[in-house]
Amino acid sequence: MNISVVGTGYVGLVTGTCFAEMGNYVICVDVNEDKINKLNNGIIPIYEPGLERIVIENNKADRLIFSTDIKNALEKTDICFIAVGTPMGEDGSADLQYVLAVAEEIGKHITKHTYIINKSTVPVGTADKVRETVSRVLQERGADISFDVISNPEFLKEGAAVNDFMKPDRVVVGADNERALDVMRELYAPFTVNHERFIAMDVRSSEMTKYAANSMLATKISFMNEIANICELVGADVNKVRVGIGSDSRIGYSFIYPGCGYGGSCFPKDVQALVRTANKNGYEPKLLEAVEAVNYDQKKSIPRKIFKKFGEDLSGMTFAVWGLSFKPETDDMRDAASITIVKELVAKGAKVKAYDPKAFHEAQTCYLKDVEGIEYLDSKYTALTGCDAMILVTEWKEFRSPDFDEIKKRLKNPVIFDGRNQYSSKKLHEMGFEYFQIGVMPK
């Protein structure tokens, strides 16, 4: 099949590459020339495990093309995915300007029947807006060309994006006719070959499914963070409670890890957007509002523990921060807890020495660019030298079983604040560390 994917970010690049890997001809389009130039020179603009090899292989095989020319892409293909960003707008709603700008371009340039597939996360009713936009532009052109608008939300997780796309739990497709559904079934057949994982529904339900899924996962995390906060107060250990409740198959073990708050490009903005959608329709979703409020507060849980231990004036103190990305195996820092933590500490006069295996560039050029008092070190151990305490923010594998003797030697005080509950408190206490976790009363 001949496919264009408009928007070559985390989702668009993975989507386009995985379709090419299955033998399709794919053109990935982006307005960002720098990104397209890099990709054409074999440089992958994001860090995503397993992606580089298949991008380069499929590009070399001329099945995967990178271009800024949407007109040419639409002429050569008859399936067009929209995979541009839908960031949080000023009032918390999803900002649809990029999606609708692509719809305009599609209206301007299609020359034959095109299946327009919305992969961006968009509020219910967006497919109608895309349809109206394309129809209006076609009418202005005086062109009589048919098209379908299909909803196909994406459920991949960063850090495991290629695997999630190649072996999806499910493929959700919303369409208003059987012909469109058949095309989507054919397109996804190689990915769903051993199990029936193709779930067809109407367009609005499909759009809603994405928000419902992310909100459910975010709810599990905020729920667990509340339990953790109560555990701390009453002397229970959330690490044990987590295992205790996860063993109930109705609850399950996944997404109940307490921590310093969820981040990333999806949960924060999608929960907010769903709240706004509900508000606009005259409903106040109290549970979803609380999910977001708990998370906002949870990002401050580590700074709160630090203030409790060292006081609110941190001038003259330095903290080592391990991990800046919003989770391991990605360089993405969108809405990362590290941003809140670093800013809170610096605001109280502290200095920060940070180390992250992949997210330095994002931190320095964007998310912490205006923060003074942060120094970036090239190894986890050098970041510790002379610091008053170490803070684990992102549970990268290389942080999971570090050399605690080395940590103790380098720190001024043997104090660890762990935002991801990674270490054995017994071992650390025996070694003379003061060890603070989420959801465990400090000893």
Ligand code: NAD
């Ligand atoms: P991203 O910011 O990484 O990428 C978006 C890309 O679109 C950018 O490269 C940008 O230059 C490009 N773009 C913007 N306007 C354009 C235009 N008019 N024409 C061509 N390209 C244009 O975003 P992302 O993380 O890939 O997310 C894309 C969508 O997928 C969002 O709606 C998001 O909610 C959803 N989603 C993201 C994830 C994830 O883990 N990142 C997972 C599932 C769904």
Ligand code: UDX
């Ligand atoms: C999420 C959804 O999982 C994915 O299905 C959707 O398509 C996009 O949004 P992503 O944002 O890439 O994916 O990462 P995810 O693994 O879901 O983690 C999100 C955040 O939740 C991270 O900050 C992570 O640290 C946090 N988290 C996750 C917890 O705090 N506890 C958990 O138990 C799980």
